[in-house]
Amino acid sequence: MLGQVVISGLLAGALYAMVALGLGLIFGVMRVLNVAHGPLLMLGAYTTFWLFHFLGLSPYLSLLVSMPALFLVGAVLQRFLVRRVVDAPELSSLLLTFGISIAVVNLAQLAFTSDLRSVEYLTGSFRLGPFAFSKSRVIACAAAALITAAAFFFLKKTRVGKAIRAVSQSREVAQVCGIDVQRIHLIAFGIATALAAAGGTLVSVMIAIQPEMGQVYTFKSFLVIVLGGAGNYPGALLGGLLLGLIEQLSSLFLTTQVNEAVAYVLLVLVLLVRPTGLLGGRAS
Amino acid sequence: MKRWLIPALLALLAALALYPIGATGYGIRVMLQLFMWITLAQSWNLISGLTGYVSFGHVAFFGMGAYTTAILVAKSGWPWLPASLAGGVMAMVLAVVIGWPCLRLKGPYFAIAMLGLNEVLRVAVSYFEGLTGGGSGLSMPALDASVRIYYAMGLSALGVTALTWRIVTSRFGLRLMTIREDEVAAEAMGINTFRYKLYAFLLSAVGAGIVGGLAARDQGYIEPISVFPLVTTITMIVMVLFGGKGTIWGPVLGAVLLFTLQELIWARFPSAHPLLMGAIIVAVVLAMPRGILGVLQMRYNLPRTI
Numbered sequence: 275m276l277g278q279v280v281i282s283g284l285l286a287g288a289l290y291a292m293v294a295l296g297l298g299l300i301f302g303v304m305r306v307l308n309v310a311h312g313p314l315l316m317l318g319a320y321t322t323f324w325l326f327h328f329l330g331l332s333p334y335l336s337l338l339v340s341m342p343a344l345f346l347v348g349a350v351l352q353r354f355l356v357r358r359v360v361d362a363p364e365l366s367s368l369l370l371t372f373g374i375s376i377a378v379v380n381l382a383q384l385a386f387t388s389d390l391r392s393v394e395y396l397t398g399s400f401r402l403g404p405f406a407f408s409k410s411r412v413i414a415c416a417a418a419a420l421i422t423a424a425a426f427f428f429l430k431k432t433r434v435g436k437a438i439r440a441v442s443q444s445r446e447v448a449q450v451c452g453i454d455v456q457r458i459h460l461i462a463f464g465i466a467t468a469l470a471a472a473g474g475t476l477v478s479v480m481i482a483i484q485p486e487m488g489q490v491y492t493f494k495s496f497l498v499i500v501l502g503g504a505g506n507y508p509g510a511l512l513g514g515l516l517l518g519l520i521e522q523l524s525s526l527f528l529t530t531q532v533n534e535a536v537a538y539v540l541l542v543l544v545l546l547v548r549p550t551g552l553l554g555g556r557a558s
Numbered sequence: 559m560k561r562w563l564i565p566a567l568l569a570l571l572a573a574l575a576l577y578p579i580g581a582t583g584y585g586i587r588v589m590l591q592l593f594m595w596i597t598l599a600q601s602w603n604l605i606s607g608l609t610g611y612v613s614f615g616h617v618a619f620f621g622m623g624a625y626t627t628a629i630l631v632a633k634s635g636w637p638w639l640p641a642s643l644a645g646g647v648m649a650m651v652l653a654v655v656i657g658w659p660c661l662r663l664k665g666p667y668f669a670i671a672m673l674g675l676n677e678v679l680r681v682a683v684s685y686f687e688g689l690t691g692g693g694s695g696l697s698m699p700a701l702d703a704s705v706r707i708y709y710a711m712g713l714s715a716l717g718v719t720a721l722t723w724r725i726v727t728s729r730f731g732l733r734l735m736t737i738r739e740d741e742v743a744a745e746a747m748g749i750n751t752f753r754y755k756l757y758a759f760l761l762s763a764v765g766a767g768i769v770g771g772l773a774a775r776d777q778g779y780i781e782p783i784s785v786f787p788l789v790t791t792i793t794m795i796v797m798v799l800f801g802g803k804g805t806i807w808g809p810v811l812g813a814v815l816l817f818t819l820q821e822l823i824w825a826r827f828p829s830a831h832p833l834l835m836g837a838i839i840v841a842v843v844l845a846m847p848r849g850i851l852g853v854l855q856m857r858y859n860l861p862r863t864i
Contacts, residue, residue: 305666307666307669307670355840358844359843359844362847363610364612364665364666364669365606365612365669365795365799366843366847368612368614368666368669369792369795369796369799369839369842369843370839370840370843370844372792372839373835373836373838373839373843374836374840375836376789376832376833376835376839377832377833377836377837377840378836379832380830380831380832380833380836381833383829384829384830384833493673493674493677496670496673496674500667500670531681531684531685531693532681532685534681535677535678535681535682535685538674538675538677538678538681539674539678541670541671541674542660542671542674542675542678545663545667545670545671545674546659546660546662546663546671
């Protein structure tokens with residue numbers, strides 16, 4: 275029982291880590307908390323649903339469409355809206371992204387209706403000794419781990435990735451070194467939205483798709499980056515896995531309804547006790 | 559300017575006081591809601607407009623007031639007025655419980671904590687079914703008091719506006735604004751910043767709690783999702799931003815304008831309501847983050863205490 279719970283928690287956690295890495299990237303690079311992160315994830319899920327519905331495209335292959343498509347959406351949002359509040363007080367960016375968030379959800383309701391949709395693709399489960407895991411969750415975890423690893427490789431090894439880390443350490447110094455900060459902001463926001471889109475695609479096989487499915491991921495991603503330490507990218511990994519584990523473990527003792535509050539209580543507690551995150555990040 | 563301002567305000571107050579005599583039930587309802595929004599916007603302005611601490615879960619106080627009132631009315635048979643005042647008191651108690659730890663957090667961390675606490679409260683209210691009726695809500699006996707509640711809402715709006723005027727023109731207000739401009743400098747000047755932030759937080763909770771109670775009594779039925787929605791917090795914030803944050807009349811102006819817009823135009827497109835709201839938010843944040851009064855202050859060199 276406990277083993278099953280721990281493994282389920284880690285499976286879910288890998289997905290949280292990937293989605294939250296996106297949110298953390300935006301916060302780290304431009305000090306903006308993107309409330310619209312979850313609704314952008316929802317758009318990723320719909321992309322997968324429609325591709326599957328009309329073309330019969332495998333949800334996992336549709337990652338190749340949803341990630342670039344949402345990269346573009348993110349870049350456009352950054353170029354025309356978010357760019358203008360990067361240096362403003364946090365109220366401006368919180369409100370702006372909240373405005374984007376409700377507009378995106380409402381547009382999805384108008385365009386796709388609020389009907390629950392599902393992608394019936396990979397059903398059934400793997401058996402491993404005494405444990406059983408649904409195939410979609412295992413594959414989602416593997417895909418999320420791969421994508422997260424690719425993102426870290428990109429941040430660590432490539433020129434653009436290094437530039438992103440430089441900007442998140444100190445924008446002024448990065449600028450002095452000849453880095454085009456606006457371009458880096460654009461790329462970082464695009465990558466962040468693409469990571470959200472990947473999350474949307476991977477969960478579309480597991481849960482019902484509807485316009486309001488995303489918001490909860492915004493909150494969970496907040497918690498993950500707070501757990502890991504804001505601006506600390508490896509911290510997001512630890513935070514994601516921890517959140518997955520805690521949610522699964524607490525579901526053993528609590529009703530579904532109360533379990534919903536666990537993430538929020540934890541969020542507030544961690545903020546109060548250790549606002550720089552478990553691994554230590556940069557407090558603002 | 560001062561010479562005509564005070565008679566004009568008195569005339570406006572007299573007109574609003576006499577309004578229920580000739581008005582329809584619908585008209586009274588609309589005005590009562592406008593007063594509620596003025597109070598909420600003004601309350602948010604007290605903490606966030608003056609100290610710069612963004613209360614992103616301010617609707618928690620509204621919900622606290624609503625539930626306190628509903629429980630007292632439905633379970634203990636209290637009359638609506640003391641029940642609503644009790645709602646204000648409980649909102650202040652909540653403000654101490656939340657503010658004591660959370661006002662030490664800075665910047666976006668305070669905003670996220672408030673956001674999270676509001677959700678915790680919503681889930682907690684759904685959980686304690688014996689007291690709150692859980693997810694199925696709480697009904698109160700029917701009551702025909704919309705005229706009396708109109709006056710109570712009006713007095714709340716007036717009271718919180720007068721309070722804001724009193725604060726902005728006092729040393730206390732100056733201390734709050736010093737915290738907003740530079741908290742470290744405020745501390746260095748010997749201001750006990752934590753204490754003043756907590757006072758402002760308490761004062762910002764009480765009005766929201768009272769109108770929460772009044773609104774609950776007026777509607778006769780409440781449920782967790784109807785009194786703790788994030789969008790109510792956002793509406794308060796946009797009203798304040800629209801009118802001019804940190805000013806006395808900005809929240810009133812913003813509430814009147816946004817509420818009128820909502821009633822006149824958006825009511826016709828209910829399915830696209832969030833889209834329009836989102837567009838307004840983006841427009842206000844990008845085009846005039848200082849708000850109408852802020853812009854006027856800059857351009858015509860108006861006093862800070864407007």
